[in-house]
Amino acid sequence: MSTTSGTAVRELDRRINDGFDVRLLWNARTDCVFVAIEDQHDGNAFEFQVDAARALEAFHHPFAYASNRYDLGSQPLERCSAAGGEGRNDDE
DSSP states (O other): OEEOTTSSEEEEEEEEETTEEEEEEEETTTTEEEEEEEETTTOOEEEEEEOGGGHHHHHHSHHHHHHHHOOGGGOBTTHHHHTTSOSOOTTO
């Protein structure tokens, strides 16, 4: 487990598949759990907040989960982590 420099964000899990870097992150200060995805081919990235009970499911199937619940264009990388976990959540 690693901590993002200067924040309370901790990496819970990480995997790279087909050029996509997928990270499961937790902000200890806000108790926000989120999945961050970066396309290593073109540098595009986004993240979305998830309910803790669904975190592993979202981590393993991020595109299926995000496409059903979120507008990918509205979730810039670092929204949950930098903004203190105040991105959209599963209850919206």
